[in-house]
Amino acid sequence: MILNQLDLKSVIRAVPDFPKPGVMFRDITPLFQSPRALRFVADSFIQRYVEADFSHIGAMDARGFLIGSIIAYELNKPLVLFRKQGKLPADVLAQGYQTEYGEALLEVHADSLCEGDSVLIFDDLIATGGTLLAAAQLVRRMGAKVFEAASIIDLPELGGSAKLADAGIPTYSLTAFALDEQ
Template identity: 80%
Template sequence: MIFDEFTVKSLIRPVPDFPKPGVVFRDITPVFQSPRALRMVVDSFAQRYVEADFSHIGAMDARGFLLGSVLAYQLNKPLVLFRKAGKLPADVLSESYQTEYGEALLEVHADSLCDGDKVLLLDDLIATGGTLLAAARLIRRMGAELFEAAAIIDLPELGGSQKLQDMHIPTFTLTAFALDDR
């Protein structure tokens, strides 16, 4: 299916003052409620990565799991979950990071990657880039490489995609919103 940015972008709901005053949250749940839009998003990522040279898909807690699991299935790649602190049952590696709301901790199972693995990271959006940068540091700590960071949405004014590029992490998004887009 051909990607129609207008259709997908029109379904991404702005939620003012969530989770705190002054923030416009970009809610992707309407995209998942539209089979056509979801297919466009997943097919766009699948077409981009079907012949790409990476070994694993890393999905960010929690909305990145929705994309990562479907894409891992479609591309027949192992899925690595990057979770908020305290959610994984086995030995973990942890990395702290800054969000637009404060400080947080990201964890991954310590045995999920090894030397030579190459990871595509997926999330719903790139804001400040904190979560993806923390995942990149965890990937490198396990001896693996980062292939690319990808998301549905970029919020370029928050600087995350630029921070990723400054760290030599290739970045891809399907669409972008200015902070004042309502």
């Protein structure tokens, strides 16, 4: 049997009231416990991007690293790490942004990209879009452009994918959840 989007949803755990009351957290860790599900996710992204014209993959801290590194390896692309504040050892560029829970700062090594580079930015999910929008701003500050924003999950009711589209950034997600969907 081929794993499809409906099956993919079945390996993403819904955790009510985490990290605060009223939030339905989408936990992708069970996906990594299923070799079949992980292969489906990786293969889906690899097939989408195998012939695409971009130079780098940018992965968001921390769950974006998990799939982003697989995709970078399989597509033979350099991997750029976008980290939470204080995690990178060399000169960084930083960008503040709003999350669904508060404010945060995203950092990237200042020498990660050059003018003319094109970056596929990757995270586990698109919620409010804050992390990916901050990454896009950092990419542009280095003279590069964003090819596309990709995620495993989209939460369209939170408006992140619409904000990315408004910023001229195409998005792609393997599946989407309604906020109240179990």
